Structures are given as structure tokens and as C-alpha cells.
Amino acid sequence: MSNKKLIIIGAGIGGLSTGCYAQMNGFESEIFEMHTLPGGQCTAWKRGGFTFDGCIHHLAGCKPGYMLYDVWEELGALPTRKTVFxxxxxxxxxxxxxxxxxxxxxxxxxxxxxxxxxxxxxxxxxxxxxxxxxxxxxxxxxxxxxxxxxxxxxxxxxxxxxxxxxxxxxxxxxxxxxxxxxxxxxxxxxxxxxxxxxxxxxxxxxxKNYGVPAGGSLEFSRTIEQRYRKLGGAVNYGKRVEKILVENNEAVGIRLVDGTEHRSDLVISDAFGFSTIFGMLDGRYVDDKVKTQFAEPKDDMVMGIHVSFGLSGDLSKEPRAMVLFLEKPVKIADREHGKLDLELFGYDPTMAPTGKAVLKVLLNTSYVFWKELYKTPEKYQAQKQIVAQTVLDNLEKRFPGIKDQVEVSDVATPMTTERYTGIGEGYESHWGFFDTMRLLRGPPKTLPGLKSFFMVGSSAGGAGIPGCAAMGRNLVKKLCKQEGKPFEATKP
Ligand SMILES: Cc1cc2nc3c(=O)[nH]c(=O)nc-3n(C[C@H](O)[C@H](O)[C@H](O)COP(=O)(O)OP(=O)(O)OC[C@H]3O[C@@H](n4cnc5c(N)ncnc54)[C@H](O)[C@@H]3O)c2cc1C
Structure with a gap:
């Protein structure tokens, strides 16, 4: 058994997966998470009796026989959770x-x-x-x-x-x-x-290899967090990491914003790449390649605004998602939209009280637009209300009477995402064939000149939830190889 200790920054899917496989393989590990919940982007939030989901449209690996299904079994996420198709x-x-x-x-x-x-x-x-x-x-x-x-x-x-x-x-x-x-x-x-x-x-x-875990994204993340705890791992919530401690170009631990320091043999960051490299490490371990990839986050945030409504009406007969072309483009927040992209959660009755439903509209937006507004709380709140009202006005034609059915509404912006996950701004998508293959291969990322340090998760190139989970698994496999011992993956 290895006595090596891992400190993992962030309880997103990549961090939780790294922790689970580390525990399965005799490493000691501890996660430091700034939020009070696991999951990072793979999350949901409750408003009244409604669950507003922030993430999973499609989860890969829902069918036995596929490699990803085994990963979800190992992480305790499936088949304990009912999957909807x-x-x-x-x-x-x-x-x-x-x-x-x-x-x-x-x-x-x-x-x-x-x-x-x-x-x-x-x-x-x-x-x-x-x-x-x-x-x-x-x-x-x-x-x-x-x-x-x-x-x-x-x-x-x-x-x-x-x-x-x-x-x-x-x-x-x-x-x-x-x-x-x-x-x-x-x-x-x-x-x-x-x-x-x-x-x-x-x-x-x-x-039916791609489905949706019933109960929403947070419950999915929670099952992995529970698996991690059962494997002996510890998650420290409400602990924001400020700096990664480095001695002789080797990561040796972390310092939290409260000033406390925690030592380890390896540091793994599942946090936003820009913050990890240019914040926690002060930009000391970069070359041109790292700079190109991480130094300039993009302003455009795909699916950056989530406008969610808890409705008194039933949507179980409606499709699970819609793209609605509008009669004329409408200005919402920073830009004109000719269409609305809707998610309707009628397929999962656990998301709303009986006979009621959740409808969400996702919009692309500018990070800077919201960052500026956020400096003036009244303006920020007012803009959120305008967004909700404009969206609702434009849904009325397709869903007559919807305005009267709204019991709860919620607008999450890039500032909400930044507050809860540390992710500010987006990154350019590289959609070429070779870029896609590289993305799908998803090895854990290292930084030039820095030892005992790895990055996992979407910032490090993990493709969606499966890619981030696989990256954690691959990292521990690599660590086992370095230690000269066989990699083990157990099922609960
Ligand atoms: C709207 C939306 C829809 C999506 N839909 C799908 C889908 O249908 N299917 C799919 O497979 N994927 C989907 N994804 C992608 C998927 O959610 C992400 O790829 C995945 O959840 C990212 O995991 P991660 O490991 O990168 O961690 P993240 O989710 O980025 O979590 C990082 C964690 O680190 C913490 N953290 C950050 N900074 C610090 C710090 N300084 N100190 C301590 N903790 C810190 C954060 O609080 C957070 O918990 C979607 C994403 C979005 C935004």
C-alpha cells in the first residue's frame, strides 16, 4: 500500500473521480471544495418544490457492456440511480x-x-x-x-x-x-x-447508452461523493484554495484563503484552468502552449444563462427539449436571439411536485456584460428580471397562459456560475477532427517544470462528465504505474 497523500482541489466530477480511484488504490486523499456541495458544474438547485437542473442533458455510459457503464458502477453512480430514456x-x-x-x-x-x-x-x-x-x-x-x-x-x-x-x-x-x-x-x-x-x-x-439520471445532476454527483466517503476519503467544504505551495519546483500542498496550510505529496487541481495556473500558481509554470490554451479565457459563454420556471401546469406530454424559432429576433441581455433553446423536464416526475413541471431556457451570453452589471447589485437584479420577463413573453405564444402558471422563477447568469464553481468565462471550442480525438483521449494535464502536480476535469480537456470521470481514473492508473503497483477498480 502506498502512503502517498493527494490533495485534490475541487469536488467536481474530475476531483471526485480522482479521489475515489485514489482511495481504491491505497493512496490517502482529501478534497478541498470552496462550495458547500459536491458536483461543481454537475449540479441542480431547489426552488420551492421544484428542482432546477444546471447540467445533464445526456449522460454517456448508461448501458451495461459499455466501458463507461463500468466507470459509473465503480463510482457508485449507476445503477443505483434510475435512468430515464x-x-x-x-x-x-x-x-x-x-x-x-x-x-x-x-x-x-x-x-x-x-x-x-x-x-x-x-x-x-x-x-x-x-x-x-x-x-x-x-x-x-x-x-x-x-x-x-x-x-x-x-x-x-x-x-x-x-x-x-x-x-x-x-x-x-x-x-x-x-x-x-x-x-x-x-x-x-x-x-x-x-x-x-x-x-x-x-x-x-x-x-439507450445515453440517458438521463433521474432526480437531476446534483443527486448524481452526490452518489459519487458518497462513494468517495465510503472509500475513506474526506471532503472539506467551504474551503477555498488560494495558493498551491511549491518548493524546489515541486507541489507540496495548498494554502486556503483562511491562511491555513495543508501538506501533501501530490496536488491535483479540478478547478478552472485559468485560476489554477495564473492564480494559485501565479503563472510561474507556463510555456507558449499553456499560454495559448489558458491565458485568455473567451468572453462568450455557451449556455451561460439559465432561465428556469416552476410551473403549475403539466408538461409530461411535451418533448424533452425544444428549439423555438421566433417571429422576430428579440434582444435578451447582451444580444439578439432568433430562437430559444428549451429544456422541459416532464420526462422526470421527480423534478416537480405532482402535476407540475419545470421549463428552462438556455441562452448564450457575454461574461463581461454580466461582470460589469454585477458591480451594481440593483442593476444586476433588474437585468435578471428583464431577462425572465422577456423569455416568458416569448414563450406565451407556444405555451398560452404560461405567465399565469409560473410559481417560481430563477435566472442563473455567468456570475452565478462563477460564484458556485469558480468558472469565469469560456474557452474556444476546437471542433476539428484531431482536436476532437485529442479531447476524447483526455490525459491528465501537467505543467512545464512543475513536479507532483496534475490538472483534471473540463479545464484540463475532459469531454463532458464522462471525460472528467475517466481523466481521474487515468490519473490514478498513471500514479499506480509510477509506484510500480497494479491499478485496481472495485465496485461497491
Ligand atoms: C449547462 C451545462 C450543461 C452540460 N451538459 C452536459 C451533459 O449533458 N452531459 C455531459 O456529459 N456534460 C455536460 N456538461 C459538462 C459537465 O458538466 C462538465 O464537463 C463537468 O461537470 C466538469 O467537471 P470538472 O471535473 O471539470 O469540475 P467542475 O464542475 O468544473 O468543478 C470544479 C470544482 O472546483 C471547485 N473549485 C474551484 N476553484 C476552487 C478553489 N479555489 N478552491 C476550492 N475549490 C474550488 C468548484 O467549486 C467546483 O466544485 C454540461 C455543462 C454545462 C455548464
Whole structure:
């Protein structure tokens, strides 16, 4: 058994996963988390009897037989938690109310698309055929492959390089104007997403490998935190790390904002990359590559505003998500929006009291816009109210009477995210094929010249929740190798 001690900064999925596997392999570990809850971005919050979810649309690895399913079992997250498999990915509605239902049953989807655009039969059949490639293949488990498996996967993936074009470009394969217009929006309205990312998702939704854990994202994170505790790990909440202590270019511990110091053999940060590298380490361990990747966070925050409503009405007959084209663009916060991206949680009755429902609208926004407003609390609060009211006004046509059904509303902005997760500003998405493969491989990150230090999580390149969990696992595997002992993964 190794006596090495790990200090982990942050109880996000990457931090919790690192802690669980560290405990499974005889390392001593301790997490320092500035918030009072586990999960970081993988979270939810209660308002009245409603649960407003901040994260999971799709969780990869819900099907036994997939490598990620084993990871969730090891982390105690599945199958203890019921998983829901909504029958659609989303429904796009244009200004006239015409609907494109993106069913996850690919045969049902084919029929529906053929009814919408019979002249596009050939393009539709090609699209469905491409989606079926992913019924038994999940790109997100790439990070769990060994070197030989990765090489095999890499060459397999080069075969789908031709599907790397953005959704907006792929849509040009359809001649029908309605399909052309709506298709680019069906993946969270991320019109520039490479088509294979979408195909991977819909193929895996069809095979029920991608689902949604019932009860919301916080409950999912909590189960992993409980597993960590049962494995003997300790989470210290309300403890913000100010500095990483370094001696002779080796990380030796942390100092908290309260001034206390804690020593360890290794320090692992799951916190926001910019804060870790330029705050906790004062920018001392950077080269050009690190600077390019981390020094200038981007202003644009994708899904940066969450406008949630707890409604007295029932939404169980509605799709799980919607993209609504508006009659005319509307200014919300810093920019004009021609569409609204909705999540409707009618598929999970645990999110609202019986007969009631949660509806959320996600909007991209500017970090700086909110940062400026936040300096004047009255202006910040007033802007949040305007955002909620504007969104509601624009939902009224599709959901007549919705204004009278609102029991609770909540607007979370980039300032909310920063307060609760330390994440300020976004990062450029790199959607090229090689960037995607590198992202999916997701090794834990090191910094030039600094020993006994690693970064895990989304800042270090972890792709979504599975990528962050896999990165924690890979890090402990690497540490075991360094210690010359076999890696062990146990199940509760
Ligand atoms: C709106 C939205 C929807 C998403 N949907 C999905 C989805 O459907 N499927 C999916 O797989 N992924 C999804 N993701 C991505 C997923 O949530 C993230 O990739 C993942 O949760 C990030 O985990 P992490 O390990 O990077 O830690 P983070 O979540 O970034 O957590 C970092 C933790 O570190 C703590 N911390 C920061 N600074 C300090 C400090 N100085 N001292 C102490 N603690 C500190 C924070 O409080 C936080 O708890 C979504 C993300 C968002 C924002």
C-alpha cells in the first residue's frame, strides 16, 4: 500500500473521480471544495418544490457492456440511480408552428423525416445510416481505451472524417427548406457542431447508452461523493484554495484563503484552468502552449444563462427539449436571439411536485456584460428580471397562459456560475477532427517544470462528465504505474 497523500482541489466530477480511484488504490486523499456541495458544474438547485437542473442533458455510459457503464458502477453512480430514456432528442418548431420531431428511435425518425421531405429520401436514408454507425460505438469511451485500443479507434474514426462538417453544412444535403433550416439546430442549437458528434449522440440515445439520471445532476454527483466517503476519503467544504505551495519546483500542498496550510505529496487541481495556473500558481509554470490554451479565457459563454420556471401546469406530454424559432429576433441581455433553446423536464416526475413541471431556457451570453452589471447589485437584479420577463413573453405564444402558471422563477447568469464553481468565462471550442480525438483521449494535464502536480476535469480537456470521470481514473492508473503497483477498480 502506498502512503502517498493527494490533495485534490475541487469536488467536481474530475476531483471526485480522482479521489475515489485514489482511495481504491491505497493512496490517502482529501478534497478541498470552496462550495458547500459536491458536483461543481454537475449540479441542480431547489426552488420551492421544484428542482432546477444546471447540467445533464445526456449522460454517456448508461448501458451495461459499455466501458463507461463500468466507470459509473465503480463510482457508485449507476445503477443505483434510475435512468430515464426520453423518446426524443428535441423538437424544432419554426415560426408557423411546423414541427421537426427528432425521435431517438432511428426508424421512427426516418419515417418522420420522409413525411416532412419525401423528395430528400436519399439524403435522409444516408443520415439515418450514418447515425446507425453509432448504435454500437460510443466515441466518449475513447478516454478509457488502452494504447492499442486507441490506435484502432483512431483509424476507425478516420473513416467518418467526411462527417466532420458542421451541422449547418450537412443541412445543405437536404433540398427541403424546412429541413435545411431546422436540421442545424437539433444538437442543442449548436449549429457548428461537427456532424459526427451529433450522430454519436443520437445513435447512442437510440441504443439507450445515453440517458438521463433521474432526480437531476446534483443527486448524481452526490452518489459519487458518497462513494468517495465510503472509500475513506474526506471532503472539506467551504474551503477555498488560494495558493498551491511549491518548493524546489515541486507541489507540496495548498494554502486556503483562511491562511491555513495543508501538506501533501501530490496536488491535483479540478478547478478552472485559468485560476489554477495564473492564480494559485501565479503563472510561474507556463510555456507558449499553456499560454495559448489558458491565458485568455473567451468572453462568450455557451449556455451561460439559465432561465428556469416552476410551473403549475403539466408538461409530461411535451418533448424533452425544444428549439423555438421566433417571429422576430428579440434582444435578451447582451444580444439578439432568433430562437430559444428549451429544456422541459416532464420526462422526470421527480423534478416537480405532482402535476407540475419545470421549463428552462438556455441562452448564450457575454461574461463581461454580466461582470460589469454585477458591480451594481440593483442593476444586476433588474437585468435578471428583464431577462425572465422577456423569455416568458416569448414563450406565451407556444405555451398560452404560461405567465399565469409560473410559481417560481430563477435566472442563473455567468456570475452565478462563477460564484458556485469558480468558472469565469469560456474557452474556444476546437471542433476539428484531431482536436476532437485529442479531447476524447483526455490525459491528465501537467505543467512545464512543475513536479507532483496534475490538472483534471473540463479545464484540463475532459469531454463532458464522462471525460472528467475517466481523466481521474487515468490519473490514478498513471500514479499506480509510477509506484510500480497494479491499478485496481472495485465496485461497491
Ligand atoms: C449547462 C451545462 C450543461 C452540460 N451538459 C452536459 C451533459 O449533458 N452531459 C455531459 O456529459 N456534460 C455536460 N456538461 C459538462 C459537465 O458538466 C462538465 O464537463 C463537468 O461537470 C466538469 O467537471 P470538472 O471535473 O471539470 O469540475 P467542475 O464542475 O468544473 O468543478 C470544479 C470544482 O472546483 C471547485 N473549485 C474551484 N476553484 C476552487 C478553489 N479555489 N478552491 C476550492 N475549490 C474550488 C468548484 O467549486 C467546483 O466544485 C454540461 C455543462 C454545462 C455548464
Amino acid at each position: 426520453p423518446e426524443d432528442m428535441c423538437q424544432v418548431e419554426d415560426e408557423t408552428g411546423k414541427r421537426f420531431n427528432v425521435y431517438v428511435d432511428l426508424e421512427r425518425l426516418r419515417q418522420h423525416m420522409l413525411e416532412l421531405a419525401p423528395k430528400d429520401a436519399s439524403a435522409i436514408n444516408n443520415y439515418i445510416k450514418a447515425a446507425k454507425t453509432f448504435e454500437n460505438l460510443d466515441m466518449l469511451d475513447t478516454s478509457l481505451l488502452d494504447d492499442a485500443g486507441f490506435t484502432k479507434r483512431f483509424f476507425k474514426m478516420t473513416g467518418i472524417l467526411k462527417l466532420g462538417m458542421p451541422m449547418s453544412k450537412y443541412a445543405e444535403k437536404f433540398t427541403d427548406p424546412f429541413l435545411r433550416k431546422t436540421f442545424p439546430t437539433i444538437q442543442y442549437d449548436w449549429t457548428e457542431t461537427p456532424t459526427f458528434v451529433h450522430l454519436n449522440m443520437i445513435g447512442n440515445c437510440c441504443s
